[in-house]
Amino acid sequence: MNAINDLRLLSKNISVLNPCYNKSNQNKCINCTLALFRQCRTVWHGGRDVTIEDLAAMSLDHPGRCYCTSNYSSASAEEFQATKAAERLLFDKNGMPRSADTCTVMSQVIADNDTRGPKNAIKRQNSILGNVADGIAEHFPDLGHVIKNSSNEFFTTRDKDPSFKGKQCLTNEKIKSIHSDISHTKKGYCDYVGMENERTKCFRQLNCIV
Ligand SMILES: [Zn+2]
Numbered sequence: 074m075n076a077i078n079d080l081r082l083l084s085k086n087i088s089v090l091n092p093c094y095n096k097s098n099q100n101k102c103i104n105c106t107l108a109l110f111r112q113c114r115t116v117w118h119g120g121r122d123v124t125i126e127d128l129a130a131m132s133l134d135h136p137g138r139c140y141c142t143s144n145y146s147s148a149s150a151e152e153f154q155a156t157k158a159a160e161r162l163l164f165d166k167n168g169m170p171r172s173a174d175t176c177t178v179m180s181q182v183i184a185d186n187d188t189r190g191p192k193n194a195i196k197r198q199n200s201i202l203g204n205v206a207d208g209i210a211e212h213f214p215d216l217g218h219v220i221k222n223s224s225n226e227f228f229t230t231r232d233k234d235p236s237f238k239g240k241q242c243l244t245n246e247k248i249k250s251i252h253s254d255i256s257h258t259k260k261g262y263c264d265y266v267g268m269e270n271e272r273t274k275c276f277r278q279l280n281c282i283v
Pocket residue numbers: 101102103104105106135138139140141
């Protein structure tokens with residue numbers, strides 16, 4: 074409990090936050106992949122294709138060090154790993170609170186916006202630090218995902234609403250063209266995130282395009 078109090082005190086005094094990059098969603102390392110590939114090659118040499126059932130039955134065991142960092146699938150690993158990352162920024166691998174030099178409190182979490190990962194990480198940080206962490210951390214969707222999701226949204230809208238289908242409506246070419254203008258506008262705003270007048274300008278431009 075003392076340790077938690079120390080962390081709470083520490084987080085009150087943190088004024089400078091260095092960006093930190095967390096990438097930990099690998100469920101296969103290069104050696105795992107090679108082990109899998111060798112087994113696939115045996116099947117191919119036997120004259121048939123590899124099926125999903127074959128893959129499920131194959132072993133990822135291999136000699137040498139395994140660099141795999143998660144047993145979850147790539148699609149869901151980030152949600153669990155984000156929680157772990159929030160813990161490890163505050164505690165070391167033995168579960169002891171980090172020193173002032175290495176302890177990190179998240180403030181701007183820049184990550185995908187199509188996963189619960191960032192929210193999970195912020196929730197975990199708040200549950201460890203308590204009220205003192207309220208309002209400190211905020212999730213900013215990364216540019217690549219904002220662009221990807223808006224493109225996907227056009228296709229989803231067209232699938233859901235038949236009035237957007239047809240030659241004169243949302244054809245693939247038209248989506249591509251609208252999306253190119255949207256991307257350009259979003260990229261222009263990216264360097265000014267948080268500046269109110271730039272935000273309004275970006276929204277106005279997006280309204281003109283769509
Ligand atoms: Zn491995």
